[in-house]
Amino acid sequence: MMLSIENLEVKYGNIQALHGISFHVNKGEIVTLIGANGAGKTTSLHSISRLPPPEAPRVIAGDIRFNGESILKTKPDQVVKDLHLALVPEGRHIFGNLTVMENLQLATYARAKGTDFEPEYQRIFDLFPRLHERRKQRSESLSGGEQQMLAVGRALLTGCNFLMLDEPSMGLAPVLKYELFRKLKQLNDEGMTILLVEQNANLALHLAHRGYVLDTGKIVAEGTGEELLGNPEVKKAYLGG
Amino acid sequence: MLESLIQNIINALQWGSFYALIALGYTLVYGVLTLINFAHGDVFMVGAYIAFFVATFCLTVLGLPGWVALILVIPLTMILTSLVGVTLERIAYRPLRKKGAHRLYVVITALMCGLILEHANLAILGASRKAFPVLIEVQVYNIGGVTFTNLKIAVIVTAFLSFLFLHWVVTKTRIGMAMRAISYDKFAVPLMGIPLDQIIVVTFILGSGFAGLAGLLFAMSYPVLEPYMGALIGWKAFIAAVVGGIGDIRGAFIGGFLLGAVEIMVVAFFPSTFRDLISFSVLLAILTWKPTGLFGIAQTTKI
Ligand SMILES: Nc1ncnc2c1ncn2[C@@H]1O[C@H](COP(=O)(O)OP(=O)(O)O)[C@@H](O)[C@H]1O
Numbered sequence A: 001m002m003l004s005i006e007n008l009e010v011k012y013g014n015i016q017a018l019h020g021i022s023f024h025v026n027k028g029e030i031v032t033l034i035g036a037n038g039a040g041k042t043t044s045l046h047s048i049s050r051l052p053p054p055e056a057p058r059v060i061a062g063d064i065r066f067n068g069e070s071i072l073k074t075k076p077d078q079v080v081k082d083l084h085l086a087l088v089p090e091g092r093h094i095f096g097n098l099t100v101m102e103n104l105q106l107a108t109y110a111r112a113k114g115t116d117f118e119p120e121y122q123r124i125f126d127l128f129p130r131l132h133e134r135r136k137q138r139s140e141s142l143s144g145g146e147q148q149m150l151a152v153g154r155a156l157l158t159g160c161n162f163l164m165l166d167e168p169s170m171g172l173a174p175v176l177k178y179e180l181f182r183k184l185k186q187l188n189d190e191g192m193t194i195l196l197v198e199q200n201a202n203l204a205l206h207l208a209h210r211g212y213v214l215d216t217g218k219i220v221a222e223g224t225g226e227e228l229l230g231n232p233e234v235k236k237a238y239l240g241g
Numbered sequence B: 001m002l003e004s005l006i007q008n009i010i011n012a013l014q015w016g017s018f019y020a021l022i023a024l025g026y027t028l029v030y031g032v033l034t035l036i037n038f039a040h041g042d043v044f045m046v047g048a049y050i051a052f053f054v055a056t057f058c059l060t061v062l063g064l065p066g067w068v069a070l071i072l073v074i075p076l077t078m079i080l081t082s083l084v085g086v087t088l089e090r091i092a093y094r095p096l097r098k099k100g101a102h103r104l105y106v107v108i109t110a111l112m113c114g115l116i117l118e119h120a121n122l123a124i125l126g127a128s129r130k131a132f133p134v135l136i137e138v139q140v141y142n143i144g145g146v147t148f149t150n151l152k153i154a155v156i157v158t159a160f161l162s163f164l165f166l167h168w169v170v171t172k173t174r175i176g177m178a179m180r181a182i183s184y185d186k187f188a189v190p191l192m193g194i195p196l197d198q199i200i201v202v203t204f205i206l207g208s209g210f211a212g213l214a215g216l217l218f219a220m221s222y223p224v225l226e227p228y229m230g231a232l233i234g235w236k237a238f239i240a241a242v243v244g245g246i247g248d249i250r251g252a253f254i255g256g257f258l259l260g261a262v263e264i265m266v267v268a269f270f271p272s273t274f275r276d277l278i279s280f281s282v283l284l285a286i287l288t289w290k291p292t293g294l295f296g297i298a299q300t301t302k303i
């Protein structure tokens, strides 16, 4: 088990957002976390990334283990640097005042100096050719889809082998959605472990090996992608009947 | 006529250099944290005192010749002053940042830190002024009726080199890239594996280090030190940074020299008691015309 969340309870101030959730991700898997708006999906990812309050919540009970060790005391930059666990946050959060290339370069900040990152930049550009065309542009000027690709490319350049994505398909045209999901599949085939948060349950469950359904801070269903797709309750609540 | 113009330009450049060196620190910290570090003028004052003690130690205790002392005083003053800035960040600003305190409280804290520095100085060293020792012989040159000193030239050259250095740091280095990234989106910086606090500390090191350098140069040029020497010049440098477009280091630099130029021009035509009144009025007019400052393009374009 690469990542395991054990009876996790977290609070924002006095408001509890997760009420003892447990789930895990094995190496090489794509696992999806689905649920309605406000269910606690982003909260879960922020907790795993160990982001500090006020954006992220405080853990009050339970544990987050990575390769068997608790990471509750790990700093957010160490999660990326030492655990190679990266997050593509909701809303992308690219650095709009930097160029596309600078965004990518910055992602290598914590990695060994003197490494030749050229092949890795090339890999990102192969994956997302649009980024190559626009590499000298201020990233603010990119379209929503291109910004999402940059956010993913940037996360990959941190040298991660575990990628978490928070609603990456939000705001993308259907064609781009499918393209993005194909790229995620490709990354997974190349060995990347993926934890995917989505409101678009249908798409996510088709891609993922396994999934969990989150509702107001509790896990209410779990199973393989197929099981959840066939689950009548899930169908009714998240797949439009 | 021409001589007096050139003379005025040199004087404007000298004063502009002091303002610019201090304004750079305001703008760096603001660019990264959107924090107006109102203690910065007093960090300049502390820098002047640090330079005083280091210089006196080198001259009297070590018995070094002035120019050797100066070579030691420059880096030591910058390092020790940057430690003061880092200490303020550590004990005053960081705890507030971790608690997510409203900006108003952080600004008030900065003001109080400045007052504490001033009054700690007063309490520890007393009200008497200190005379800064002579480190290098001031040479007066006179070319075609224009007089200037080696010290003035050194001040101006130092300000330009400092600007070029900081501009290089911000635009070309990875740490500068991280500083710009923080100014745009603090949230995503740790997600790149970048320790946020470390970049913030570097920002304070740079800002305070150059305030210390300004303190040293100022003390060498006007060798009388007193605890409140940083207050007015600090305010002026802050205003210069805002007029230039706070958050942009080119703005701080241009703003500093602009203020220097306006002041010298006012004094050339009016009684010197009008200096601050008229120059602040001019800056106010500039801000009314362009509220984001000369280089302030948009809210998001900082440093
Ligand atoms: N920074 C925050 N401060 C306070 N409450 C928050 C914060 N972020 C999220 N919440 C609350 O926590 C709950 C879960 O939110 P979130 O994790 O963002 O949901 P999701 O990502 O599933 O839409 C919601 O009730 C939300 O209002």
Ligand SMILES: [Mg+2]
Residues within 6 Å of the ligand: A041, A042, A043, A090
């Ligand atoms: Mg969310």
